[in-house]
Amino acid sequence: MKVLAVDSSSECASVAIIDDNRLLGEITYNYKKQHSVIMMEMIDTILKNTSMTVKDIDGFVVSKGPGSFTGLRIGMASVKGLAQGTKKPMISISSLDALAYNLAYTEGILCPIFDALRNNVYTALYHFDGVKLIRLTDYLNLSVDELVVLLKEKNDKVTFIGDDVYKFKEKLLSVTNCNFAPRNLNATRASSLGELGQISLQAGISDDLITVAPLYIRNSQAENEYEARNGKSVYED
Template sequence: MVTLAVDTSHPTGAVSLARDGAHLGTERFARPSSHLVALAHAVEKLLADASLTPRDVARVAVVVGPGSFTGLRIGLSFAKGLHAAGGADIVPIDSLRLLALPLLESHGCVCAMIDARRGEVYAAVYERAAGTEHREDAAATRVVVAPCALAPSAFFDALTVAPDAFVGSGTVAARAEIAARFPGAVFAPDSGNLPDTAFLAGIAPAMPALVEAAVRRLEPLYVRPSGAERVRLRRHGRDGGGDRG
């Protein structure tokens, strides 16, 4: 199976290609939120280097959020386009889970945090499910805390578990507080603070693909309202928080 993994949730986008779980290549590109062309060119290069065409892609694993609002829409639209044109299966995954998965191979409870700007982070906590010690089972995780958007201190105050590992861009500014609140917790290296599309392309064949009706309904996981929606909420006396997009 030829699998393409797409991440446009961060300021630097990435795509990776794998065949039967074996990594074939990765391309990175700047500002995916404003350049659909950059994404298309990156995929085109990956396929050409592997002597493949878009119709050879049997499965597209796409990061659906949270992250850059515009970037998420572009990545998801691209994945749906491949599905419509060539019948590729779609496997969605949230960015926080993807950050946590590599660490869950060696840690039981992982907190993933992404800088959401405006003093907030997107954050979630995951545990490795029983019997999922191997890489190909890594997608089978238990959600301890579902993705949310909060100030780091507020998020930590609400936790009823103590993660033993932290990962993601949101941990950088909060590192001292994390170390004080969770002594002994480890931090992912800087290289692990972005979603790993090569890892995703490798595990995607073992993940369940969406049925057609679910593909049509699939939307980005924003977690909090966009800027336009936030303005609308304020007009009605409610504040939906900030916007990262």
Template structure:
């Protein structure tokens, strides 16, 4: 049996899923405004293993959502995943966060555009077809009235960045799924298992999250 622990912390959603041969056994997650990843992540990992009567030694690999997303969230998730892989001597699998988000929506045709909020009118985006194949790479994109106008197919928006588009992208071809706000480890399970079977893994020592943009620290005025 191939047990993979899947960790998704790129957004406000702190999410952990356990899979067996690509099938979801359990998923625990919580999305809080204050980013509770540091407090919740290891608790969720311990609970999900105990509930399924497994130990860390039963794990075949760890899968991590690689970004783009929150700098702090990604650091917490990746640090935990790397620490577990190193101590257990098991492989680390990295998965595109925007693909994870896109896979939350099933459509028969059209284009899926996952959007992760990147402040103001900027979003981290990529473009996927109805089979969840990426057709345009990840960008940090400033959204305006001309965005995605070259696409003639129906466009489905998902993610916490999508609501900021509603007032300016109003054509009938734009469809908003407000109920799909954050990526989840639940959608990582099949991707991770497929990567595991192909030995599509990353170097535990040198892997870093895909931030896309440099971390910016602001200092409050007194």
């Protein structure tokens, strides 16, 4: 099964193609957010350089977040268009799941982190059970201080991962028995996203193109401003 995966949830823009046995190609840029400009060009390039067309792809995987609101919408719209045009299935996978999967088979708790601004982070806690990634918590938006308290309560070895980890390293170091992933693993990678998505697609699990949506966890700035002006959520009648 050939899968094309797209991640645009963070500063990274990443595209990969995998089959049942190999990573056939991957392009990752981790410099500034230009997803709307480069994403389709990256997809075209990786298809060309692997001697494929979009018709050769059996399924699509996209990051559903949390992460950059604009980036998530760009990735989701791009993959929805490809899936609809080819009539092939698509599945959305959390960017936190994919980042944790970069540390496959690492012992202890895995703690991927994205900066959620104002000293808050997007995170979830994971561990590997044999060959399977197990999520131990909900997807969370909490302060770094709250995360430190949560991890201290777990009383287990912790490995932090993500480009944004170093913004909070001083506080995270207060967690006993913690490690930090190397720089080459900290970027969100479409290949990790694709491998997790392929597992679902092979099991016949896919998303509905009409109802699938990004996982934001918190309101956007525009939604917060609407609530401040109107005294109610944008989703209320």
